[in-house]
Amino acid sequence: MTEKEEFSLNSDEVFDAVSHPLRIKILKRLAKSPLGFSELKRAINVESSGALDFHLKKMQSLIESNSDGRYVLNDKGSAALEAIHVIEQYGWQKRSFLLNLLVYVLLNIWVLAIFSFSSYSLVVFVLSTLWLGFYSYWTFIRRRVSLRQK
Amino acid sequence: MTEKEEFSLNSDEVFDAVSHPLRIKILKRLAKSPLGFSELKRAINVESSGALDFHLKKMQSLIESNSDGRYVLNDKGSAALEAIHVIEQYGWQKRSFLLNLLVYVLLNIWVLAIFSFSSYSLVVFVLSTLWLGFYSYWTFIRRRVSLRQK
DNA sequence: CTTAATAGTCAAGAAATCTTGACTTAGCAG
DNA sequence: CTGCTAAGTCAAGATTTCTTGACTATTAAG
Structure with a gap:
């Protein structure tokens, strides 16, 4: 294993392993x-041993055997699983952002109503704004989510 | 498109699209x-138009044409790209966590040294501990990173 | 000793993927 | 009107991937 492969995966290798x-x-x-x-x-309803063998061998780099002789995911397998979640959670990022925005607005209105313009309100405002800023960056820059209607 | 497909992607479809x-x-x-x-x-150094055509067609669901007639990623394409980043950044999550832990310890030592046991120190301690808790959850539970040596 | 279950392996054919290269259609420059 | 570039399309063959089903080796129960 080269220095590079030690810290990063070949994405096409992993995607090939999970493209079925x-x-x-x-x-x-x-x-x-x-x-x-x-x-x-x-558990997964395959009749053919050959097929299971074939697909397990295709995923060798993602799977290990534990002490019981059972198959377990290794770190690469977990990374692949996380990638699957990224894909499957697509579409909810937008509504998750809007929910956050709503909470931000309501929280600040509520704090203002109770504490008026006090230092408590200021602290809550600064912290929640920082959070929203980070969350916006994550959503729109890192995840490239767009709010456009489809 | 069914209700389900509107908000989530078939992961094997996307992985198939990016498994080359x-x-x-x-x-x-x-x-x-x-x-x-x-x-x-x-830009990507392919000689054969046929090959480019073939692969672009395999990725139809990730790509659109913009007003110039140029190819652009759509939301699915961006989700696929994020999945690629998840895979390629594998291995750095561990060191990223350790770096955070180091900053946590140094910050609290520094604050204690300067402010001793004041309410400032307490606020910094509480906030930084909350952050570390969240970051640990994200790293070890959500991302299933393990600190074991390979 | 027979039967059944676990844990696979392997070869052969079917099916899908990928590459190559020739071809098309349209627009623009000289 | 000739040549050049952009933007593809398509068929054929090469290569891989996937499925099927028969086979093996080991363990454990009856």
């Missing part, structure tokens, strides 16, 4: 708990 | 700026 519905199923199932060959076979 | 080195190259290049067919061809 059965392999995604395997990954998600193993994230819940370690399973042996036949347990896994039953 | 050339397609990842295309995605990253288009994230930088929109490009036309021949511009893209030159």
Whole structure:
């Protein structure tokens, strides 16, 4: 393993490993708990041992065997799973941002109503604004979410 | 499009779309700026128009044409790009956490040295501990990072 | 000793993916 | 009107991926 590969994954290798519905199923199932060959076979409903063998071998770099002889995800497998979540949670980032914005507005109105223009209000305003700033950066710059209607 | 598909992506569809080195190259290049067919061809160094056509068609759901007739990433394409970043940044999460931990310790030592046991110190301690708690949750629970040596 | 279960392996064929390169259509410059 | 570039399309063959199903080796129960 080269210096570079030690700290970063080849994304096409990982995407290749999870670009089949059965392999995604395997990954998600193993994230819940370690399973042996036949347990896994039953859990994900594959009839053919050959098929399970084939797909497990395609995912070798994401999976290890633990002390019971059961399959478990390793760190690469967990990274792949996180990537799956990123894809599957797409679409909720927008509403999550809008919810945050709503909480921000309501919180500040509520604090103003109770404490008026005190130092408490100022602290809450500064902190919540910092949070909103960070969250906006994360949403629109890092995640490139857009609020446009589809 | 069903109600479900409107808000979430089929992960194997997206992973299939980005499970080839050339397609990842295309995605990253288009994230930088929109490009036309021949511009893209030159930018990513493919000789064959057929190959570019083939791979662009495989990525149809991630890419749109803008008003200039250039290719641009749509929201799905951006989600796919974020997934790529998740995979490629794997390995740095661990050191990022350790760096945070170091800053946490140094900050609190420094504040104690300057303000002793005052309410300032308490506020800094509470806030920095909250941050560390959140960051630990994110790192070890959500991202399933482990500190074990490989 | 037989039966059944676990944990696979492997070869062969079917199906899909990918590359190559020739071809098209349209616009613009000289 | 000739040549050049952009922006593709498409068929054919090469290469991979995936499925099927038969087979093996080991353990444990009855």
